[in-house]
Amino acid sequence: MAIGSFFACENDIKKVQEMDSKKIGIEEAKTLEIFFSNGGKLKARLTSPFMQRFQFDTPRIIFPQTLHVDFYDSLKNHDSELFARYGEYYEGESKLLLKDSVIAFNVRRDTLWTSELHWDQANGKYYTDKKVILSQNSTPRQKIIAIGFESDQDLKNIVFRNVGKKFTGEESFMYVPDSTLK
Numbered sequence: 001m002a003i004g005s006f007f008a009c010e011n012d013i014k015k016v017q018e019m020d021s022k023k024i025g026i027e028e029a030k031t032l033e034i035f036f037s038n039g040g041k042l043k044a045r046l047t048s049p050f051m052q053r054f055q056f057d058t059p060r061i062i063f064p065q066t067l068h069v070d071f072y073d074s075l076k077n078h079d080s081e082l083f084a085r086y087g088e089y090y091e092g093e094s095k096l097l098l099k100d101s102v103i104a105f106n107v108r109r110d111t112l113w114t115s116e117l118h119w120d121q122a123n124g125k126y127y128t129d130k131k132v133i134l135s136q137n138s139t140p141r142q143k144i145i146a147i148g149f150e151s152d153q154d155l156k157n158i159v160f161r162n163v164g165k166k167f168t169g170e171e172s173f174m175y176v177p178d179s180t181l182k
Contacts, residue, residue: 109137
């Protein structure tokens with residue numbers, strides 16, 4: 001007496017490849033808007049065309065295709081903005097690391113440029129140990145260049161770390177003439 005059994009299995013190769021291409025522990029989203037609050041009060045609105053959320057090791061959200069953040073004061077008035085080509089938000093720390101062409105400006109039109117900037121959401125602070133250029137819209141208009149910087153997210157209460165030609169290789173403080181004056 002012979003007993004035989006035959007099993008057959010057929011897989012669609014496209015479905016198998018599709019299953020292999022899915023990344024476990026990674027979520028992706030396109031055209032998104034994220035609201036940040038503190039104590040139930042709106043603090044910021046972040047927009048980005050694409051993000052990836054990693055849920056292993058250090059949970060973080062990556063914005064590889066630019067991001068823009070609008071900041072609001074306690075009365076929900078728009079008071080500053082931030083732009084970068086790349087960002088990483090560390091959820092457990094409530095901190096955002098921004099890289100590549102970072103620009104921050106406020107309603108007074110003070111503008112900060114740097115290659116890398118950290119935003120501490122919980123404390124409403126910016127900081128970096130990289131070169132910064134700050135153009136202040138005061139009278140007279142000022143341009144300050146430094147290595148290392150810290151301020152509130154509305155670019156008030158500013159502290160520069162290393163200012164001067166010794167650190168930056170160029171004059172670090174100058175008055176910029178107002179080109180609108182005749």
